[in-house]
Amino acid sequence: MTKTLKCISPIDGSVYLERETLDIDAARSACDRARAAQADWAARPLEDRIALVRAGVAEVGRTTDRMAVELAHQMGRPVRYGGEFGGFDERASHMADIAKDALAPMVVEDSDKALRQITREPRGVVLVVAPWNYPYMTAINTLAPALIAGNTVMLKHATQTLQVGERLAEAFHAAGVPEDVFQNVFLDHDTTAQLIAERRFGFVNFTGSVGGGKAMEIAAAGTFTPVATELGGKDPGYVRADADVDAAVDGLMDGAIFNAGQCCCGIERIYVHESLYDAFVERAVAWVKALKLGNPLDPETTLGPMANVRFADEVRAQTREAVAQGARALIETDPADDGGAYLTPQILVDVTHDMRVMRDETFGPLVCIMTVKDDEDAIARMNDSQFGLTAAIFTRDIDAAQAIAARLETGTVFMNRCDYLDPALCWTGCKDTGLGAGLSVLGYHALTRPKSYHLKKA
Template identity: 55%
Template sequence: MNHIRLISPVDGSVYAERPLIGSAALEQALHEANQAQRAWRELSIEQRASYCLKAVEAMLAMQDEIIPELAWQMGRPVRYGAGELRGFEERARYMVGIAARALADVVPPPKDGFRRYIRREPLGTVLVIAPWNYPYLTAVNAIIPALMAGNAVLLKHASQTLLVGERFALAFERAGLPHGLFRNLVLEHGQTATLIASGQVQQVNFTGSVNGGKLMESAAAGHFIGVGLELGGKDPAYVRADADLAHAVENLVDGAFFNSGQSCCGIERIYVDKAIYPDFVEGFVELTRQYVLGNPLKEATTLGPLVRAQAAEFVRGQIAEAQAKGARALIDSSHFAGDAAGTPYMAPQVLTEVNHQMAVMREESFGPVVGIMPVANDAEAIALMNDSPYGLSAAIWSSDLDAAERIGGQLETGTVFMNRCDYLDPALAWTGVKHTGRGATLSSLGYEHLTRPKSFHLRHVL
């Protein structure tokens, strides 16, 4: 097949179709990126910032078109579409704002007779491979800092969000970015692997599945290029007895079911102190029942379809397996009129009487289901939270800051939250441990993976 088809989860129609780039056109794009980057790296950080900020403004000016496009492409209700663009803007402006400091020379203590410093130099061409679930937020994490660091950028967006890549290209075109410096590519998996192995890109930033990350590393093996990976998650939350119960319920229901649960850092398992467990579960179920499942283009909808019918069937399979092993499902899906087997439309589900012998408590669900377990103390909660091959984020609900820090220090995770979840602060590094990946985006540390250190050791000879 020489085309990519975008099948909308809204109604199963073909929403967009684009031809794959040919080998000659890809070679030309690589050549143009290389030529453009040589001139771009010579610009000052202030000059690069001017282009990037104009692109941000150009993207925001397209909001009225982007919001319904997102609903059609990946199913997020239109009432939430503006939120992703607000996050896009926050991250982009922050990374532009810190670039001068993050990319400044590192100067060691003075040494008589010498001038010594470490300069951060751009890598060359960066390939960004972005996912569909937060298509603007995940892509901007790498695109803006890569450009600010002096690199050229090639973007390969997920087939489910083909139009997002085109929006990025249009925003940079309207900003007047030099020709060739940014290019949106329509590629299939084999072409992507060939590009990575070509030796013509110097860094790959991939966000996606664990299996996808393994393919990235395999394609890059032996080519001495950097690979940044943000992969799967099975993010836990722990609600201590001293937590603000109403606040915990409200935040965790949202953390579990926003975006139909299709978030790498969404809450997929919850551990609650047994003293407040019954009240927590009751409040959680009551709030979950208030969701409105339906067409994401309608303002009343608060829970849209999953990205495709197969994704919904996978989650339904996890729920069925858990029930067969003794789990109790607390949500009657018949109360959600849009729920229908064989479609992407799926009611949210809350499971109790779960354990870690069930896949729903171990394997990534990426859908609107969450299991809730009672725990006796902090030690039991920590052990269960760490009982996972993943480690992206973990959330603690408590009124005791010291306790949260102590617990967080024992968790195997990239980010520790207290009294919130599922949020990326651009001032903090976004990273993971174990099968969740390696490398970091955002914060000043994000620039370290998009540059190489070059040491200058200059001796005065009189």
């Protein structure tokens, strides 16, 4: 039965756009077309596939003004930040740059006796289930290397950012990528699960909630279809006694509040050495009070609404519970806070790890700050989480940072920065953040399978 997906704009609660989903037969047909197109696409020279992906990226870059406005309508990010093309281009370009080496055969022996090597073979049809919070950048993480590696791609974008999938398909098709090689599809959860269970895909990449990731793994159970997941986070930052306080405040508060806190690797817990705690909190409060909450279409706005009222409701619920248990909220309610999607950015102190706000993902403009005694105390608290995506350490001592990083249960460790995805490094996580390897050389390894050749010559 056909269903309708509706994108509700956080700006005013109106229906921004709606699309009908594919029924199961139409969805199967789309999968069949992708499978049929894959062999010819993989047979094209690697240089051709790289060139077509670069052309698709460039086509997206011609409409960045439109991108910023459309993202404001769909998920609330202020137009002053100009969309996502910078990171989108950086990630795609890096993966294109390293493709030849990353996909090259691993030659063990090439002698008069034998050729022994390991090649990288495309997995076939790749399903990309993309999230709404950074809808262009998260989609391109898998889209670009999957296509370059010789896979065909079906993109299922989040309901909140339905238009992004359409814009990506338009751009890549205009650049010359065949329509059956890259398809943007509208699917409901049940149809998606059924397609996975029917082994319609050679690889599934999912970015979203822990519950969504579990649903993907359940759907794939027994199919041996690899499922890569990037799920929740509760990322910590640690300000050591030797840190530059001003730099730490600017870096960590931006990591916590930018995009209304709706970042996979957003900072939600900050641990400050007791000698710097008062100064850090004072400056963090001033940093937040300088923000302007408002309509994201206004170029003066620095903080837009959350993408959906229900997301803002969860942040408010965690805040109320924490305050009832003894936490203190340091920011007064902003006049633009409407009790709906427009939410006052908040700092909580006097928090404990017994509070839900320090355990569950918040995914909003709220950060909790605690004092710690030393590195040992900080490491224990940073690791006291069910999640493990990134962690940030602010210090002048790189040796200390490396020693601390080695003991942290996380996918990425930053020093003197946070909330950044370096395409040359593997994007990965542990614990309830999920598993997988995105971008870098390892991203290509995930999107291909190894095939061994032992060719005896004599």
